[in-house]
Amino acid sequence: METILEINQLHKTYGALTAVDHISFKIKKGHVYGILGPNGSGKSTTLGMVLNVVNPTSGEYKWFEGSTSNHDALKRIGAIIERPNFYPSMSAIQNLELVCKIKNIDKSKIEEKLAVVDLLNRSHSKFSTYSLGMKQRLAIASALLNDPEILILDEPTNGLDPQGIRQIRDIIQKIASNGTTILLASHLLDEVEKVCTDVIVLRLGKMLYAGPVDEMNRNHGSIFIDASDRKALHSFIENKPYAGTITTHDNGLEVKLYEPVDNAQINKDAFESGIILSKLVHRKQSLEDQFIELTNKN
Template structure:
């Protein structure tokens, strides 16, 4: 591995007339990650994928694959599924992949492997027209995996699928990640990124809001709810507690958020030591939905 980053973006910008599709976007995709580019429709995700695949030209900024400036030979190390491939309805899965391998000029001896990875080996001789939506998308991913690329690039891989198909594709992406393939996928679904990805970059109207490990970026602050017989004394004690970020009244008691993740037990002990006995104590996890809405609104 030449670099621990499969892909690095530095200040990428792209404008279409009056619309600034990308504004100085920079982030790194670690090797072996399942990296989600998350944002509502129109946030610049597809433009970003188009630039790093050399389909579109950036107005300014640079990017590097495998620590190297882009050049044609690197394309062979990247598998892409940016739009639905045109498979022949009356040909079998194997025949369709033979045609795909011929077009790509690689992967002829790889068909059995990719069909097995994508769970389609048992249906290798079935016509494409007999496949469910999820199976059709799995065949598309199998085609992108021909030639054993180090990185797989997917644009909204579950779009248009039924719930069963969505579950199949998500599990396949997780499995590819476990096997060490770096997957970069654009999605507008928070739920998808949360369930599938290890890392995320969140875009809004062409601007990068944040990027990093999913657990850190979507970290929900835990709120601790407390009450006691003497509300005024409790308020004084909490306001004096180290690490308090915010305190607000809620349902006759208080909701406290701490900077360094104090546990409910620590809050309880602190209050008790300051002479306040709590008659109510609860930990409330802030939902990821709330965090995402906060970031994109």
């Protein structure tokens, strides 16, 4: 699979402050990546460096397997790393025509991109009449004008209401379904979990994890289990290869899973050991649980 972006030991300091601390990861073609971390974790600085607007202190990065210069690589990238900046008195089409002129892009794609972000019916409205969500969608349309191979978004839903967040999420998924690689920075766990296939977790400039969202750690969720003979149940479950930490609650046992296992298999194993289960519920661990667990370990 083609590597779109490779980062190797990228490091950025501002005086005594370390903004990004020797991070390394790869962005592969066709995936949706989330750089996840709280404000101040180094997300925007990382994006600024790979987009050639912030100079790294050390380390390196290369676009498209080093087959092109950074200047030419930027022509194959669409990015929004600041608030949308358009002329208020001009319409969406007029603003995008100006973007095409500045970037020397053919104007023929304007209506197509407005349709992608669901703004075609407001294409002749002045930018000043747009809601915050519409302004953000117009910015995405602008970043798509050159048919980029990768779209980079920095906090794309910041400040939006739930409806606006849902619209941006749907647009990102639509763009990704057409084969465009996406890299978005966000502090919202829910956003990353619902949109991204892969995640890079940053905290205070350090990278804690890079990989698939559903493999962020070895934990495969938990089961909540109970039986009339709880002591026998505890002895039974603690010897199973899939069972991790067991916590006793008033209403049963909570067992973390370190291997995937289905409820039918657990029920069968218990029955064969003479235990009749009165409760068996499998809860997949959320990205929020995984993130908190991961950051607490580091």
